[in-house]
Amino acid sequence: MAHALEAVGITKSYGASPGGVAVLRDLSFHINRNEFVSFVGPSGCGKSTLFNIITGLMPPDMGRILIDGEDTTGRVSPRLGYVLQKDLLFPWRTVLDNVILGLEIRGIPRREARERAHEVLKSYHMDGYEAKFPGQLSGGMRQRVALMRTMITDPEIILMDESYKALDYPLKIALESELLDVVKKAGKTVIFITHDIEEAVTLSDRVYVMKARPGEIIHEIDIDLGTDSPSIPERRMSPHFNTYYEMIWKKIGIAPMAA
Template sequence: MSFLKIQDIHHTYFSNQTAATALADISLDIEKGEFVSFLGPSGCGKTTLLSIIAGLFPPTSGKILLENKPLKANSDLSIGYMLQQDYLFPWKTIEENILLGLKLIKKDEGLERIKTLKLLSDVGLGDTGKLYPRELSGGMRQRAALARTLAVDPKILLLDEPFSALDYQTKLKLEDLVFETLKSFGKTAVLVTHDIGEAIAMSDRIFLFSANPGSVYKTFKVPDELRELTPFHARNHPQYPMLFQTIWKELESLEY
């Protein structure tokens, strides 16, 4: 039985005059510890699907099962969600920010607190706990956001283009950090991106989405040689450009 099961998801956005189908007939399975990417042109509903998995709103029809149980929003903290920007609260210190999730379930004291502060040094921000987000660079803030997401020990991580607002060098470094951190904790992750290279470098499987209505067009398995490498080294592997070309052609064909 798969870890996360997405069954026949349909989603339609309604307004007073129109109905726009964002997702049609999406079914996919994700295994425990797997890193998958949703790749596709803008407007293909990949972020909508991620929001549905996160439980931010219910789909029009279909269901999502996590470990064979229906995913209920807000029941327990099984989902970690990382956004395009860090969205650290500017009036809280870094320490308060990353303890936020635990504070909401009143577990921000004792052992949990120590564990979380350890997490902060794991992402290389050990001595910034007392600083405010504005005193940190963009890359450091996104790392703090990663620590905040991991602090509640979610079963699955949803990454909504978390690297898209960063400069290239920071992005490459952060890709490696996220990849290694997730692997070492054995976390399952779903990455939404429009960057083919990023999808190949980081994931085990890639779901290519087509638009109008959003649906899974094709699934690519990333070869084992690439999966075992960190994203930075994967980009230099001879297999990388081959897969890149394949996916590129499929994406091109989608646009016409």
């Protein structure tokens, strides 16, 4: 069976080549179904470029992206949804209407879309917020609405780019716990892009470690914290945590200083 997502020889540089700045060089990786995989690396390792290439918003110079065995290089696939650090909620739409945006675009009747959104909001314990505008919500709430908007379109893969970077620590922990719970229950595949080693270790089944200039994968680590609990504090306190943290730190430790 094909991988949920596979990247083959992704290369990208900016500016006219030769002489252009190489951002990603020969990136190859695969993501298994139901797997939670993080990409961790210092700034300058091409995380945003990687994000844009995986989503199909930007074509690579070379290489291919396969989703479920199908070549989706340079084009958007409905099998993949994403959540960014910026929640990108439409300020003129209510919470409910933001959640149904993707369904609306797909032409699902408004009534049906709204019914589904009500259920999703309920499952996130956010019923009662339907008629609020994003401007009335806290950053954490907005980020959860953004996740709901992606989840409701039922993508097989969810790509997250520093999604919880702007939140304060306790909130981040709470939202990450919720995320793990939701994606595991729904059987989703998650690709998580971050610069935060701790975040990568606590959330992931597997981590790709990247280096900067040009962005390359330098290491791949399977993570087993010995627990199935989605609770971030519990995972963080696993006796194996420090081992993984150290392994990754040693690979990229000095690089962040240079950035």
